[in-house]
Amino acid sequence: MSFSYRVHVFCDECGVHHDLDFPISAGIDATLDRRLNDLYDLYEGREVPADLIVLQSNHFECPTTGKPFTQKNTRQVFLIRTA
Numbered sequence: 001m002s003f004s005y006r007v008h009v010f011c012d013e014c015g016v017h018h019d020l021d022f023p024i025s026a027g028i029d030a031t032l033d034r035r036l037n038d039l040y041d042l043y044e045g046r047e048v049p050a051d052l053i054v055l056q057s058n059h060f061e062c063p064t065t066g067k068p069f070t071q072k073n074t075r076q077v078f079l080i081r082t083a
Contacts, residue, residue, distance in 0.1 A: 040074040
């Protein structure tokens with residue numbers, strides 16, 4: 001069974017999690033629930049998919065402050081199962 005996920009990141013600019021509007025289908029454990037699952041725990045000891053690695057170097061605009069930010073800490077990048 002394939003599940004879809006949305007990517008959320010913690011914003012160091014305003015201190016809130018933001019939905020990146022970046023849906024993915026990841027080959028990860030189907031037992032994950034709809035809570036926040038950080039990349040560090042999900043992929044510890046395994047290769048992180050390329051589309052998620054790219055996210056760590058992208059600049060995003062904080063919707064609260066309007067300032068750009070990046071999030072390289074895998075404990076602050078989350079997947080939330082949507083389906």
